[in-house]
Amino acid sequence: MHESRINNHDRAETLIHALPYIQKYMGKTMVVKYGGNAMINGELKAAVIQDVVLMACVGIRTVLVHGGGPEIEAMLKKTGKESRFVQGLRYTDAETMEIVQMVLAGKVNKDIVSLIQQAGGKALGLCGIDGGLLQGRRYSSGGEDLGLVGEITRINTEVLDTALDRGYVPVVSTVALGTGDDAGQALNVNADTAAAQIAAAMHAEKLVLMTDVRGILRNVDDPDSLIKEISRAELDGLKREGIVSKGMIPKVDCCRTALDGGVNRAHIIDGRVPHTLLIELFTDEGIGTMIKD
Ligand SMILES: Nc1ncnc2c1ncn2[C@@H]1O[C@H](COP(=O)(O)OP(=O)(O)O)[C@@H](O)[C@H]1O
Numbered sequence: 001m002h003e004s005r006i007n008n009h010d011r012a013e014t015l016i017h018a019l020p021y022i023q024k025y026m027g028k029t030m031v032v033k034y035g036g037n038a039m040i041n042g043e044l045k046a047a048v049i050q051d052v053v054l055m056a057c058v059g060i061r062t063v064l065v066h067g068g069g070p071e072i073e074a075m076l077k078k079t080g081k082e083s084r085f086v087q088g089l090r091y092t093d094a095e096t097m098e099i100v101q102m103v104l105a106g107k108v109n110k111d112i113v114s115l116i117q118q119a120g121g122k123a124l125g126l127c128g129i130d131g132g133l134l135q136g137r138r139y140s141s142g143g144e145d146l147g148l149v150g151e152i153t154r155i156n157t158e159v160l161d162t163a164l165d166r167g168y169v170p171v172v173s174t175v176a177l178g179t180g181d182d183a184g185q186a187l188n189v190n191a192d193t194a195a196a197q198i199a200a201a202m203h204a205e206k207l208v209l210m211t212d213v214r215g216i217l218r219n220v221d222d223p224d225s226l227i228k229e230i231s232r233a234e235l236d237g238l239k240r241e242g243i244v245s246k247g248m249i250p251k252v253d254c255c256r257t258a259l260d261g262g263v264n265r266a267h268i269i270d271g272r273v274p275h276t277l278l279i280e281l282f283t284d285e286g287i288g289t290m291i292k293d
């Protein structure tokens, strides 16, 4: 009896602690890129879904952009195909594109929507083709052919606003609709990049990228060297000094794209920790790296 009173007091404290953040973020837009371990492990998955439902419940206009690289990989393997990556992007031929669309828009997207609905939330699954949400063209990097990898040239934010206005969490898979020479062609867009561009187009308060490390580390081999807060101006230095390398470079670039586009804060957080989203958004200390202007 006594113990339960203490627990209840703690619970009330936690809610009160979150109150200023809830007040600050109510009505604001946040774009969350969901991927990595948090999308594969059942317990972590359930925690992310609960976090998203709670965010929407307290009035945060939440857009969930999901990845699915490992799921695409597994399906390609089943069909006997192997992927080649160029600068972290999957070379996408016509057959691979079919599988990317099936896996991302058909399977992963619907699984997430179903989980949100089961958790008492309202979710609307979309890919970039729906309502012309993500329009683009083939991406070419220094003359290197990446097949049907796309770059986004236009975002129809009306699709997202319509869903958000009606209280739905848009769940977005990053298959874009080709325009111009590629009219009607489905294109494969990297999910981090798409999330950053969506955040900018939506004038979001925050872009949150979930990954499988604590955030940006000063020494990649030392999890205790987490950089909790950094300014946009300091990001280039981290790259120059080689502190940020490999998979973290495109993530940092995405955060920069979002901030350049007017997003207030970008966060890189650890998807291996349950409720990492709530901890980052609703506590003073946060849990990952926050990048600000
Ligand atoms: N300074 C750094 N801080 C954290 N991670 C870094 C850093 N430099 C390089 N990395 C690497 O970047 C990886 C994260 O990128 P990546 O594996 O592509 O993420 P994801 O699979 O979540 O998209 C880390 O696992 C780490 O190996």
Ligand SMILES: CC(=O)N[C@@H](CCC(=O)OP(=O)(O)O)C(=O)O
Binding pocket: 035, 036, 066, 067, 068, 069, 070, 072, 088, 089, 090, 100, 149, 150, 174, 188, 189, 190, 191, 192
């Ligand atoms: C062009 C390109 O590489 N597209 C990605 C799209 C999915 C994605 O980005 O998923 P993750 O966030 O899980 O890596 C791919 O084909 O894997």
